[in-house]
Structures are given as C-alpha cells and as structure tokens.
Amino acid sequence: MKPRTISALAREGGVGLETVRFYQRRGLMPTPERGSGGSGEGIRRYGEDDVRRLKFIRSAQTAGFTLEQIRELLALDAGEDRGRARALAEERLAALDRTIADLEQARSALRRLASACVSELAGPCPIIAAFQGDPA
Template sequence: MTTIAGLARAGGVGVETVRYYQRRGLLPTPERPAGGSRDGGARRYDGEAVRRLRFIRSAQAAGFTLEQIAELLALDAGSDHARAQALARERIAALDARIAELETARSSLRRLADACSAGDHGPCPILASFEAQGAI
C-alpha cells in the first residue's frame, strides 16, 4: 500500500496526472481512512493501482487515446479479445500511416539538404521551401 505520491513515482508520472486519471475514471480513488490515523488520513493505493497506472502509461506510449485506454481497461475485466484485437489493429494502422508521413518528410528534407549543400549561391533551398509553405 502506498500514498498517491508513491503511486505517481511508481508510474513515472506526477501526482496531478494521477488525479487527472482519477477524474477521467481510469484510476479508482480510494476512500480516506476513517478516524485520525497516524498518516493523516491519506488515501492508500494497492499493487493493482500501480499495475493499472503502468498499463495506462504503456498504452499511451503506444499511441492509444485516453478514451481507447478506458475501453481497453474495461475489456481487461472481461474477455472480449476480438474488440481488444480490433483496437490494436486500428492503432497499428494509424502508426503505419504516421510512419509513412514521417518517411515522406524525411525524404523531402534529405533532398532539400542535398540541394542546399550543392550550391553556395542564391537562397537556401531549405529556407525557400519552408517559406513557400508558410512555415517561416
């Protein structure tokens, strides 16, 4: 059993992040102990809360939204493997699309860098390209 600060440390987040996840319904908020306990009535979190927080962080790192994570957590309590698999496949498709975008951007930037190094006269092709796109 640990405090909210210990839970946050175990999950690699701040206390306010834990509270945010609680407000979103992703993490339960334990009851305060009754009476004047020696710890000042601080809420205590168990190993399940730590596991759940780490799950949330891992799912976020994989790119899942908090809404999708809530659904995955609900599926964890049941046995709807097909829906969990569908969510994972949707996320894989989104990642594949993003990877393709990044590869295109890298290729374009590589061409611009090569063009920039090919000549010392005139405007820099990199700056001219970004300026034409309104990025500068």
Template sequence: MRDPTIGGLARQGGVGVETVRYYQRRGLLETPPSGGSGDGVRRYGAEAARRLRFIRSARTAGFTLDQIGELLALDAGQDRARARDLARTRLAELDAKIAELETARSALRRLAKACGEEAAGPCPIITAFEG
C-alpha cells in the same frame, strides 16, 4: 511496508501527481477512500500500480485515453475481438504516421543535399518552407 500515497504511486508509475489525479477524473484509476489506514491519507494498493503501468504502456503504444478506458473495461477472456480491433486500428494509425514521417524525412534529406550543393542564391530549405 505501507501502500504508497499518491506521490509514491506517481513515482512508481513515472508520472506526476497531477497525471494520477487526471486519470482518476477520467475514471481510469480509482480514488481510494482517505484514512483507510487510520492516518487520513489515501493509500494506493498493488492494483492501482498495475493499472497505472498499464495506462503508461498503452499511452506509449499511442492509444488514446478513451481507447485505454475501453481496454481496461474489456475482459480479455471474453472480448478479445474488440481488443484486437483496437490494436489493429492503432497499428493502421501508426503505419500512416510512419509513412508521413518517411516522406518528410526524404524531402528534408533532398533539401539538405541541395542546400549543401548550391553556394549561391537563396537556401533551398528556407525557400521550401516559405512557399
């Protein structure tokens, strides 16, 4: 079986072709030479698929592309401290976002309850968002 083209790599990674190209422009994925297999088409090997899966997983965890680039550049055996620092920073950001979302959920819950209890006058939800 031949290595996939950019379209096949994109499908394997669950992204669009333009996303693969963007990651290449950002230096996160290498662009293989064209015609390596004699047909003039760029083919992507297992390493490209592995890196694309890594990028997707790291994006799901909320890392920025700059942070992902740094993680890809790290040698896990020699710079675990930096990888751990990046993960701790991301965890702190996630904790802050979770606290913000919990506050928003609590406020919206109160407004929805008030809206259901009050039959007359302006809707508390609408009034809260106007202020």
C-alpha cells in the same frame, strides 16, 4: 507490499502526482476512500492493483492509444473481449503505419533539400525557400 500514498503510487508508476489525479478525474484510475483511524487518518491508500493499472495506462499511452481507447481497453480487460482489444490494436497499428509513411516522406524531402542546399551555392537557401512556400 503495504498500501501506499498517492505520491508513492505516482513515484512507482513513473508519473507526477498531478498525472495520477488527472487519470482519476478522467475515470481511468479509481479514487479510494479516505482511511479512518490511526495516525494516517484521512489519507487515501493505493494497492498493487492501482500500481498495475497506472503502469498499464502509461504503457498504452506510450503505444499511442488515446485516453478514450485506454478506457475501453481497461473495460475490455474486465470482460475479456479479445476481439475488440485486437481491433483497437489493429487500428492503432494502421495509424502508426500512416505516421511512419508520412515521416519517411518528410525525411526524403528534407534529404533532397539538404542536398540541394550543398549543391546550389548561389541564390536563396532551398531549405528556407521550401519552408516559406517558395519554389526551390
């Protein structure tokens, strides 16, 4: 495929133009030199590697990795350090497990409050009271 402009890169990567620029400022995406000559003089051009890198960043973010962790993963890819990449993934999995446990606990509490709201027809709403810090 032929080189593309930053707007085409952003579109292909499923992000906005400013997101690409943000990644460039953070050092996650390279900023190519401006072209010279021809009708596209001064326009930066991006290739397939840039598209793959942008999609990698977005996928890693979707998995919950921070930008700093993504930077490390990108560096590890060049060095083929599978052990460290696996350790980062395991750290992320542990964080997800904690989040899931917290969410399950919140769901259980909310179910109890919703049930109490139906069964207690008199007095203040148990849901509102709980969110206000009042004993239900």
